[in-house]
Amino acid sequence: MTDRAGTPAEPDPPAAEGTAPGGTPEQPRRRHWLRWTALGVSVVVLAAAGVGWWFYRKLDGNITTDTTAADELRRYEKERPPANVSAARNILLIGSDTRAGEENRKYGKDVGTQRSDTTILLHLAAGKKSATAVSLPRDLMVTLPSCRKADGTRTREQFAQFNWAFEFGGTACTIRTVEKLTGIRVDHHMVIDFRGFKKMVDAVDGVEVCLKEPVDDPAAKLKLPAGRQTLHGEQALGFVRARKSLGNGSDTERMDRQQQFLGALVNKVQSDGVLLNPTKLYPVLDAATKAITTDPGLDSLRDLYDLARSMRAIPTEKVQFLTVPRRPYAYNANRDELVQPAASQLFKQLREDLPVAVTPDVEKDSGGGGADGKPDDADTPTPSVTPTFTGRNAAEGVCS
Numbered sequence: 001m002t003d004r005a006g007t008p009a010e011p012d013p014p015a016a017e018g019t020a021p022g023g024t025p026e027q028p029r030r031r032h033w034l035r036w037t038a039l040g041v042s043v044v045v046l047a048a049a050g051v052g053w054w055f056y057r058k059l060d061g062n063i064t065t066d067t068t069a070a071d072e073l074r075r076y077e078k079e080r081p082p083a084n085v086s087a088a089r090n091i092l093l094i095g096s097d098t099r100a101g102e103e104n105r106k107y108g109k110d111v112g113t114q115r116s117d118t119t120i121l122l123h124l125a126a127g128k129k130s131a132t133a134v135s136l137p138r139d140l141m142v143t144l145p146s147c148r149k150a151d152g153t154r155t156r157e158q159f160a161q162f163n164w165a166f167e168f169g170g171t172a173c174t175i176r177t178v179e180k181l182t183g184i185r186v187d188h189h190m191v192i193d194f195r196g197f198k199k200m201v202d203a204v205d206g207v208e209v210c211l212k213e214p215v216d217d218p219a220a221k222l223k224l225p226a227g228r229q230t231l232h233g234e235q236a237l238g239f240v241r242a243r244k245s246l247g248n249g250s251d252t253e254r255m256d257r258q259q260q261f262l263g264a265l266v267n268k269v270q271s272d273g274v275l276l277n278p279t280k281l282y283p284v285l286d287a288a289t290k291a292i293t294t295d296p297g298l299d300s301l302r303d304l305y306d307l308a309r310s311m312r313a314i315p316t317e318k319v320q321f322l323t324v325p326r327r328p329y330a331y332n333a334n335r336d337e338l339v340q341p342a343a344s345q346l347f348k349q350l351r352e353d354l355p356v357a358v359t360p361d362v363e364k365d366s367g368g369g370g371a372d373g374k375p376d377d378a379d380t381p382t383p384s385v386t387p388t389f390t391g392r393n394a395a396e397g398v399c400s
Contacts, residue, residue: 062289065299069189072148072172080176081185085353087126091298091307092175092189093133094119094166095197117163117241118258121178121186123350128310130318132356133262134346135255138163140336141329142181147173161335182347188298196291197240198233200265203287204274206230207264209239217242236261251336252323259321263394267316270394315395320358322391345387358391 073080095118123132140162147155147169155168165177175186192200201207208230215224222238224231231239240258243251274280289301298304311319325342329335349356 059285059289060301062286063299063301063304064293065296066171066189066191066293067296069171069175070295072169073175076176081179081183081351083185083187084351085126088353089124089187090184090350091122091124092119092178092186093122094171094174094189094191096166096191096193118255119162119166119174119178120262121182121184121350123184123353124310124314126353128313130320130355131311131314132320132322132350133259134350135259135321135323136162136178136181137251137255137323137326137336139251139334140324140326140338142177144168145173145176145180147176182351184347184351188295190298191293192291194237196287198237199287200284200291201231201236202233203284204265204268206232207236207261207268209261209264215242219243252326255323259323259392260396263316263319263321263392263396266311266319266394270312270316317393317395319394320356320391321393322356322358322389325389342389346389349387355386357386357388358393359388360390360392360396 117138119136119138121134121136123134125131138161141159142162142165144155144158144160144165146157147165149155149169155173162177165173171189171191175189178184179186208228210228211224211226214226215222217223217238220238220242222235222242224235224239240254240261242257243254268274269284274284285301285304289304298307324346325339326336327339329337346356348354
């Protein structure tokens with residue numbers, strides 16, 4: 001190789017260490033690329049964290065906190081039952097029939113009051129072994145304590161139907177009534193209205209039910225064909241509210257339908273993997289946090305997530321629903337009274353976090369257990385026997 005004609009060219013100098021052929025420094029270029037890669041990754045991580053934080057703040061801000069009930073309950077702390085089992089939790093779920101708000105107004109005139117058409121005492125056993133949801137009939141005759149009304153005046157203690165407690169004194173009055181009736185301390189509460197219930201059902205893309213006969217109930221705004229079908233918001237609300245057009249028209253059968261529906265809802269959430277799939281979980285959390293009013297102990301997304309995680313750990317066959325043993329009130333067949341000693345035994349089992357079993361209502365009786373409303377072993381209770389009451393579990397679903 002020559003530089004000029006007849007003149008040998010000098011050999012090319014060896015490339016400096018770290019320099020690519022052609023003279024481009026290799027290490028500086030690699031370091032430059034790594035810096036940009038690290039910067040890009042950092043931006044993505046920060047953006048993801050920012051979006052996650054935004055979602056968390058949004059969901060957390062959806063929750064409505066009821067401080068009024070907490071303040072009122074503190075006034076009566078000395079008369080409230082103690083928490084016998086610290087690891088167990090009792091949550092009172094209240095369905096409000098308020099007509100306040102644009103979406104609730106179409107179900108009736110807003111007269112400034114509300115009653116609890118649905119009240120469920122949910123017992124979460126220690127160790128996440130089971131969850132037992134006990135429906136308390138709206139027409140159950142009980143002793144209502146003196147309660148503070150919204151205008152600051154107080155009611156007198158009186159013997160009246162259970163759902164008057166919510167109308168007279170709101171959540172605090174209902175909690176105090178339940179605690180006096182059962183001897184069970186209510187640790188937390190949640191209140192949900194018509195609008196919130198519909199949004200919850202829509203968030204899980206509906207719940208499947210089975211109807212033996214078609215339904216046409218103008219009062220519940222419900223018209224459905226017979227057979228298996230998936231109900232969404234408005235239809236689902238009509239299904240759990242309908243009374244005169246389904247079954248024998250009793251509130252007992254309506255409570256049974258509500259239990260069936262809630263069991264199917266729990267089953268769907270667990271079987272669809274909603275709790276493990278962020279794209280499915282967010283709409284459910286968004287609907288749930290917008291739907292409820294709760295006490296300060298459950299008013300954060302972290303608190304609700306811990307509750308959902310506890311429920312997720314419980315097998316669906318251990319999520320049980322039953323109605324407190326009841327029968328028609330002796331002096332008014334349109335009201336209810338407790339069946340004893342069955343009701344007291346149920347309350348004792350829950351109070352002491354002892355097992356409760358449920359079995360299908362084969363005989364279609366009026367309360368728990370056998371035809372007289374007693375649990376199956378009410379006559380011969382022993383510490384080693386688990387009392388059995390009429391009810392169902394979430395694994396059965398509505399179409400079982």
